Structures are given as structure tokens and as C-alpha cells.
Amino acid sequence: MKKFFAAILVGLFIITYAGAVHAYLFDTGERDSDPNTYDAMLHEALWSAVEFTIDVDYTITDIETQVDWLFGMNGQFTAVLYTDGGDVPGTQLQSAKIIADNASFAWVGTDTIIPNLNWDITAGTYWVAFEVRSGEGDGFDGDIATNTLFPLVNEAFSNGGPYMINDSITNIAVRISGTPKSVPIPSTLGLISLGLLGMAAFKKKIQCV
Numbered sequence: 001m002k003k004f005f006a007a008i009l010v011g012l013f014i015i016t017y018a019g020a021v022h023a024y025l026f027d028t029g030e031r032d033s034d035p036n037t038y039d040a041m042l043h044e045a046l047w048s049a050v051e052f053t054i055d056v057d058y059t060i061t062d063i064e065t066q067v068d069w070l071f072g073m074n075g076q077f078t079a080v081l082y083t084d085g086g087d088v089p090g091t092q093l094q095s096a097k098i099i100a101d102n103a104s105f106a107w108v109g110t111d112t113i114i115p116n117l118n119w120d121i122t123a124g125t126y127w128v129a130f131e132v133r134s135g136e137g138d139g140f141d142g143d144i145a146t147n148t149l150f151p152l153v154n155e156a157f158s159n160g161g162p163y164m165i166n167d168s169i170t171n172i173a174v175r176i177s178g179t180p181k182s183v184p185i186p187s188t189l190g191l192i193s194l195g196l197l198g199m200a201a202f203k204k205k206i207q208c209v
Contacts, residue, residue, distance in 0.1 A: 045159055049130075049157070075140055
């Protein structure tokens with residue numbers, strides 16, 4: 001009987017926390033197959049940013065984009081997390097480096113340097129940007145994929161100054177991975193667990209009489 005109650009409690013735990021596994025917060029998917037599709041240039045004088053919203057607290061573990069082309073040997077650039085500044089990125093919260101190679105249409109992310117970002121964010125709206133910061137050793141000069149299958153809506157760009165609204169939406173490729181910071185136990189499962197524990201305690205008491 002003890003094994004039965006233990007199995008039930010383990011099952012309830014698995015059901016409750018099954019959603020707390022690593023997953024994509026957002027995944028725009030691959031670019032379309034149209035050969036006439038133009039990609040977005042990324043270099044020290046042209047950066048891109050996209051807006052995203054989450055409704056629960058998360059820990060971001062990786063940020064990726066799909067590199068289409070790389071000129072030269074230095075494939076380093078920076079993924080930056082910003083607060084929401086309205087129509088453009090606001091204040092920088094976090095940043096991490098990405099290393100790309102010459103592989104065409106390869107997804108590259110911050111895990112090329114840091115295996116797990118561990119960036120905690122609360123529910124709300126944010127921006128993620130891809131920037132080439134030459135003062136920090138970045139030298140990426142190439143293209144990132146656009147016209148993705150499931151694009152994020154709002155975009156902005158910078159040509160060396162403050163970010164501006166991108167009226168010509170390019171739908172750049174972005175993947176943001178993470179895990180929910182906490183998964184509350186549903187009240188029903190909590191009551192069932194308490195009931196099972198009570199039954200087990202009551203049965204033990206009877207056996208001891």
C-alpha cells in the first residue's frame with residue numbers, strides 16, 4: 001500500500017512539473033524557400049531588434065538567429081536583451097556573445113560561448129537585438145535570415161545611433177529558449193495529495209492499534 005501511495009504522489013509531481021522543461025519561448029521558424037527573398041544585413045553600422053511578450057516569469061537559457069552569410073573570418077556578434085521602450089528597445093538588461101562560422105543558414109546562439117545564460121525575466125514585453133559591437137571585439141559582417149514562417153510582429157533597427165522603428169518589416173529569424181521560473185501546484189492536485197497522505201496516515205494508525 002505504501003508503494004501505491006508513493007507511486008500516486010510521484011505521478012502527481014510529474015504531471016504538475018511536466019511544463020517546467022526547457023522549451024522555446026519563441027521560434028520564428030526557418031526562412032521561406034523563395035529564392036528571391038532578401039536577408040537582413042548585420043554589421044557594425046546596422047543592427048536589428050525584435051519585440052516579444054511573455055505572460056509568465058521565465059529564465060532565458062539561449063538566444064539564436066539563423067545566419068545566411070558571413071564575410072571574413074570574424075563571426076562574433078552580440079545578443080542583447082532590452083526592456084520595452086515603446087516602439088523601440090529601452091534599457092539594456094543583459095548581453096552575450098555569439099560565434100558564427102561560414103555555414104549557410106545555420107542557427108547559431110549564445111550557447112556557442114555560454115552553455116546556459118540563466119537570465120531571469122518577469123512577465124512583460126522585451127526586445128532582443130543582434131548587434132556588432134566592434135569595441136568589444138565583434139567583427140561579424142554578413143546576413144541573417146528573414147521572411148520566417150512565424151514572425152514576431154514589431155521590429156527596430158539602428159544604423160549606429162538610437163534604435164528606430166523598422167517600417168519595412170523583415171521578419172528576422174529568432175529563437176529564444178528558456179524554462180518557466182516556477183510552476184504552481186494546481187489546487188486540485190494539492191488537495192488530492194493531502195487526501196492521499198491523510199489516508200496513508202490513518203491506515204498506519206489503525207494498524208498500530
